[in-house]
Amino acid sequence: MTSRLKETYKKEIITKLLAKLSLKNKNEVPKIIKVILNMGLGEDAADGKKLKSCVEDMSLIAGQRPVITKFKKSISNFKTRKGANAGVKVTLRSSKMYEFIDRLINIALPRVKDFRGLTSKCVDSSNNFSFGIKEHIIFPEVNFDKVDKIRGLDVTIVTSSNNKNATIELLKEFNFPINDKKN
Numbered sequence: 001m002t003s004r005l006k007e008t009y010k011k012e013i014i015t016k017l018l019a020k021l022s023l024k025n026k027n028e029v030p031k032i033i034k035v036i037l038n039m040g041l042g043e044d045a046a047d048g049k050k051l052k053s054c055v056e057d058m059s060l061i062a063g064q065r066p067v068i069t070k071f072k073k074s075i076s077n078f079k080t081r082k083g084a085n086a087g088v089k090v091t092l093r094s095s096k097m098y099e100f101i102d103r104l105i106n107i108a109l110p111r112v113k114d115f116r117g118l119t120s121k122c123v124d125s126s127n128n129f130s131f132g133i134k135e136h137i138i139f140p141e142v143n144f145d146k147v148d149k150i151r152g153l154d155v156t157i158v159t160s161s162n163n164k165n166a167t168i169e170l171l172k173e174f175n176f177p178i179n180d181k182k183n
Helices: 005-021 044-047 048-062 094-111 163-173
Strands: 032-040 067-070 085-092 130-131 152-158
Touching: 005 085, 005 094, 005 163, 032 048, 048 085, 048 094, 085 094, 152 163
Parallel strands: none
Antiparallel strands: 032 085, 032 152, 067 085, 130 152
């Protein structure tokens, strides 16, 4: 069974983007390749209990078990050791990716306190969209009573677009709340 958002992409969004971006072939239309979720733990990475709770929270949010990331170098100023735990990360593809994006747009982002939309400046040089979430408890899957500490979360949406404009248009068609107003 395919995701509701994937069906919408195939039936409606491709045709809209063909017209908006003045493309000739539907295979040229940008698409979302994968979504990467990352949670850095900082000082809590050494504590096994806190690491386990972060792994559980991230697996509830993503619907898939995360990988524990390690430091590549020892840096004395940051008090890190090579091979020590740094955080947890999940890469979502295909149907789980579309289901996560659907929950993110329709349920989680509206629950953010004083939310004014995502800025269009979040597109990097590879035309991927990255933003941070300050509280991981905005996802309804996470039980607020069992959370020991509120943590941040980085979300990177990897696209196949060729320019920044195409990435923004693609995400707007997926109903991402992107704010274009100049401050």
